[in-house]
Amino acid sequence: MDTDPGIPGKPEDSSEGSVGGRIRRYRQDRALSLSQLAEQAGVSKGYLSTLENDPQARRPSAETLYTIARALGVTMSDLLGRKLLPAAATEIPTSLREFAEEEKLPEADVRMLSAIQFRGEPPRTKERWRYIYTAIRTSEAIDR
Known part of the structure; x- marks a missing residue:
């Protein structure tokens, strides 16, 4: 038993x-x-x-x-019981950097976003980054 x-x-x-x-x-x-x-x-x-x-x-x-x-x-x-350490992103895409500056995102959020890829590629436009970031932020309520 x-x-x-x-x-x-x-x-x-x-x-x-x-x-x-x-x-x-x-x-x-x-x-x-x-x-x-x-x-x-x-x-x-x-x-x-x-x-x-x-x-x-x-x-x-x-x-x-x-x-x-x-x-x-x-x-x-x-x-x-350990957390995986994400691989450090070597480069912040220009479109992400522009979005981050417009929205005044914390650097930790920028690094987190820089690791995101869909079908092997990062989002290419500020609008896609905004959409993804908004989805992540609004999903925080699910974890509570």
Whole structure:
């Protein structure tokens, strides 16, 4: 039987902050049993159970973590509880720079926008940058 942290009467050994706790959370979010995830990831059910329930268990190898992440449809960074570092944009497109200056955007927003590509290319006009930036800003309410 799986255990859940924070549920009365159940052990709290594997916290949300551990690799095992995150594996459990993503597995349960996807309504997968230990057996189903084990089969999809190509690891044993016992090993997954140990990862999820034993805070002293050795961390999985990078290859094993990758197969589990892939089976869950998440990144290895998600399982490790780390944020991915975006590649630094080497160049700010002229149209973005013009839009940013008109709107007095913070430099952090300009860097974020500079990483955006659609079908391999950045937007080409100030109007496209404005549309994308507006969509991002108005979508903030969804996260609340």
